[in-house]
Amino acid sequence: MRASIIRSMEKALRRGSSMRRSFSSETKPERKVAVLGAAGGIGQPLALLMKLNPLVSSLSLYDIAGTPGVAADVSHINTRSQVAGFTGEDQLGQALEGCDLVIIPAGVPRKPGMTRDDLFNINAGIVKSLCTAIAKYCPHALINMISNPVNSTVPIAAEVFKKAGTYDEKKLFGVTTLDVVRAKTFYAGKAKVPVEQVNVPVVGGHAGITILPLFSQANPKSNALSDEEIQALTKRTQDGGTEVVEAKAGKGSATLSMAYAGAVFADACLKGLNGVPDIVECSYVQSSITELPFFASKVKLGKNGVEEVLGLGSLSDYEQQGLESLKGELKSSIEKGVKFAREN
Numbered sequence: 491m492r493a494s495i496i497r498s499m500e501k502a503l504r505r506g507s508s509m510r511r512s513f514s515s516e517t518k519p520e521r522k523v524a525v526l527g528a529a530g531g532i533g534q535p536l537a538l539l540m541k542l543n544p545l546v547s548s549l550s551l552y553d554i555a556g557t558p559g560v561a562a563d564v565s566h567i568n569t570r571s572q573v574a575g576f577t578g579e580d581q582l583g584q585a586l587e588g589c590d591l592v593i594i595p596a597g598v599p600r601k602p603g604m605t606r607d608d609l610f611n612i613n614a615g616i617v618k619s620l621c622t623a624i625a626k627y628c629p630h631a632l633i634n635m636i637s638n639p640v641n642s643t644v645p646i647a648a649e650v651f652k653k654a655g656t657y658d659e660k661k662l663f664g665v666t667t668l669d670v671v672r673a674k675t676f677y678a679g680k681a682k683v684p685v686e687q688v689n690v691p692v693v694g695g696h697a698g699i700t701i702l703p704l705f706s707q708a709n710p711k712s713n714a715l716s717d718e719e720i721q722a723l724t725k726r727t728q729d730g731g732t733e734v735v736e737a738k739a740g741k742g743s744a745t746l747s748m749a750y751a752g753a754v755f756a757d758a759c760l761k762g763l764n765g766v767p768d769i770v771e772c773s774y775v776q777s778s779i780t781e782l783p784f785f786a787s788k789v790k791l792g793k794n795g796v797e798e799v800l801g802l803g804s805l806s807d808y809e810q811q812g813l814e815s816l817k818g819e820l821k822s823s824i825e826k827g828v829k830f831a832r833e834n
């Protein structure tokens with residue numbers, strides 16, 4: 491997917507008016523995609539990247555404010571999808587109706603000194619109300635949850651859908667692609683291998699030590715990295731979000747790299763829906779590969795969403811220790827989300 495988005499963008503920049511041809515929709519099914527929180531720091535560049543995706547035929551941009559401007563702007567790009575902007579709860583139903591895929595980057599971001607869990611009190615309510623509307627207006631859509639704390643917002647979404655009688659565990663995804671994007675970048679830099687060839691699974695969850703990159707399974711292999719270097723790479727991947735929050739110094743968290751990661755994952759979901767074989771990405775999903783009910787791992791995507799949750803593979807001793815250490819925190823984040831959804 492990365493390759494297809496990058497190729498599309500390069501073609502667009504190089505060939506200008508011939509772009510419509512490179513985005514030909516002749517053989518592609520109609521796919522409606524909504525971005526909820528589309529006027530935000532992630533939402534805007536994500537709207538741009540989804541407008542560049544030739545698999546999208548209808549792009550629905552929703553936010554509580556500011557969407558008309560974003561929609562008007564993005565709609566002038568001469569690619570396949572028709573763009574519509576929706577603002578406020580009155581228009582949420584229209585934004586969602588008929589969606590195949592709903593991407594949710596709605597909610598507040600961190601400031602320096604905060605953990606993702608500090609966002610729970612505000613974002614849990616936002617996610618709950620958006621998921622209640624999804625259950626009503628597009629109960630069969632795939633959901634890509636970006637809003638933090640992902641470790642809790644995904645369980646919240648699951649509970650909302652269960653209550654509404656629409657829950658399908660194959661269709662709910664916590665987006666952890668940014669952890670993979672970071673692990674690949676940092677590994678390529680240290681191992682001195684071409685970044686576009688690198689693959690690194692990242693498992694667990696999406697906060698601090700619950701983010702567990704499996705560098706022992708990285709490709710291309712590098713025997714040149716010491717244990718200390720692997721530990722430093724692991725720590726940098728786990729703290730990647732904080733690195734950006736601190737650099738932005740109060741002006742939010744990762745937006746551009748997240749929009750890229752969100753577009754990569756959404757593209758993989760659309761390819762799966764369209765029946766493209768062998769699409770595998772890491773994601774935080776309902777899982778039975780550990781004792782925890784939600785867990786990020788490699789997932790095979792298909793026409794109904796999750797086709798198969800893949801196992802962890804063999805872990806180094808260091809990764810095995812990391813796996814045991816993350817379980818307590820991940821379990822309590824899951825329970826916090828479930829409790830909130832059941833009591834509110």
Ligand SMILES: NC(=O)c1ccc[n+]([C@@H]2O[C@H](COP(=O)([O-])OP(=O)(O)OC[C@H]3O[C@@H](n4cnc5c(N)ncnc54)[C@H](O)[C@@H]3O)[C@@H](O)[C@H]2O)c1
Pocket residue numbers: 526527528529530531532533552553554555595596597598599600609613616620635636637638639640665666667668669696742743744745748
């Ligand atoms: N999963 C990840 O890897 C990852 C990475 C980066 C950021 N995030 C999270 O994504 C979220 C958004 O980050 P951002 O930088 O775009 O924040 P932002 O404040 O720039 O944008 C959030 C947008 O959500 C909108 N919004 C608020 N309530 C809404 C509602 N009820 N319905 C629709 N839209 C609503 C706001 O109006 C705003 O436009 C944060 O929770 C952040 O922590 C997750």
Ligand SMILES: O=C(O)C[C@H](O)C(=O)O
Pocket residue numbers: 599600606638668730731732734735743744
């Ligand atoms: O770190 C954050 O708060 C945002 C996001 O989860 C990230 O990993 O960049």
